[in-house]
Amino acid sequence: MISVERLTKRYRETTAVADVSFRCEPGTVTGFLGPNGAGKSTTMRMICGLTPPTSGSATVKGVPYRRIGNPGRHVGVLLDAAAQHGGRTGRETLSLTAQILGVEGTKVGEVLDLVGLPPKAARRRVGGYSLGMRQRLGIAQALLGDPSVLILDEPANGLDPEGIFLMRTLLRDFADRGGTVLLSSHLLREVEAVADRFVVIAGGRIAAQGTKSELLHAPGGVLVRGLDPAALHAALTAAGLAVRPEADGSFVVQASAEAVGRAAAAAGTVLLELRQAQDGGGLEQLFLSLTHGAAA
Numbered sequence: 001m002i003s004v005e006r007l008t009k010r011y012r013e014t015t016a017v018a019d020v021s022f023r024c025e026p027g028t029v030t031g032f033l034g035p036n037g038a039g040k041s042t043t044m045r046m047i048c049g050l051t052p053p054t055s056g057s058a059t060v061k062g063v064p065y066r067r068i069g070n071p072g073r074h075v076g077v078l079l080d081a082a083a084q085h086g087g088r089t090g091r092e093t094l095s096l097t098a099q100i101l102g103v104e105g106t107k108v109g110e111v112l113d114l115v116g117l118p119p120k121a122a123r124r125r126v127g128g129y130s131l132g133m134r135q136r137l138g139i140a141q142a143l144l145g146d147p148s149v150l151i152l153d154e155p156a157n158g159l160d161p162e163g164i165f166l167m168r169t170l171l172r173d174f175a176d177r178g179g180t181v182l183l184s185s186h187l188l189r190e191v192e193a194v195a196d197r198f199v200v201i202a203g204g205r206i207a208a209q210g211t212k213s214e215l216l217h218a219p220g221g222v223l224v225r226g227l228d229p230a231a232l233h234a235a236l237t238a239a240g241l242a243v244r245p246e247a248d249g250s251f252v253v254q255a256s257a258e259a260v261g262r263a264a265a266a267a268g269t270v271l272l273e274l275r276q277a278q279d280g281g282g283l284e285q286l287f288l289s290l291t292h293g294a295a296a
């Protein structure tokens with residue numbers, strides 16, 4: 001479980017993160033989305049105790065990250081794949097981490113297999129690795145201590161399609177076994193396939209959060225069209241619903257389809273159409289509308 005409570009980070013004139021709160025539950029993958037400069041990395045760094053918050057707090061498994069003993073055994077973190085010693089081989093990097101964490105050396109081979117880094121690549125120096133190879137090594141390192149929580153900042157960055165598929169499968173399995181995953185990305189489609197929940201951040205603030213269906217239903221509302229638009233409008237407003245007339249005579253209503261249907265039925269007015277205002281594929285559209293103009 002990751003719990004973020006009203007986290008705020010200010011740098012002189014820049015407010016990087018403003019009053020951000022969310023939770024990541026065990027057994028779920030949370031996609032942390034937002035345009036460049038939205039505040040994703042800063043939030044993750046605060047969760048991991050690397051950046052002190054201006055105000056607010058974050059806990060992992062109920063305690064601040066810095067108070068977790070041998071944190072790598074509980075939380076696997078990948079914040080910057082480039083932050084590896086270029087002179088060591090991939091295997092040496094992991095062996096050293098294994099020693100620090102106190103895990104069996106045999107685990108190194110296991111995680112290398114998991115992330116698809118073959119023995120030949122593991123014998124090469126990290127300085128010569130591509131970005132995708134560094135990401136794979138970083139994910140392997142995060143998994144080494146057999147943690148129950150994973151915090152990964154843009155892990156798909158630089159991965160080839162096979163690597164992206166592998167990462168998705170790996171994260172899904174991890175969550176399905178009860179793990180908690182927080183995964184940032186500025187690309188929605190990247191995480192859409194694997195995440196259960198989404199936290200969308202823009203300009204340092206939470207723009208929306210919830211499951212895919214919650215996100216699509218909440219801001220979009222339902223679209224309704226009636227045989228007699230005036231009678232339908234009267235019925236909807238009489239029921240106390242927030243109604244926005246559209247140019248084509250339909251209405252967008254911030255309510256459930258059931259509430260709209262009941263209001264029309266109570267007034268005895270005939271409906272011709274009743275559906276979610278945003279339909280299939282709307283998540284990307286919703287993301288763009290939520291974050292539009294908020295990029296750095």
Ligand SMILES: Nc1ncnc2c1ncn2[C@@H]1O[C@H](COP(=O)(O)OP(=O)(O)OP(=O)(O)O)[C@@H](O)[C@H]1O
Nearest residue numbers: 011014016035036037038039040041042043186296
């Ligand atoms: N150390 C710092 N000093 C000053 N400003 C900073 C610092 N770190 C981050 N910022 C600013 O805070 C804002 C949020 O940055 P952050 O790196 O958290 O965004 P992000 O969502 O991770 O972006 P990206 O998708 O581009 O990685 C940006 O305006 C950034 O310039």
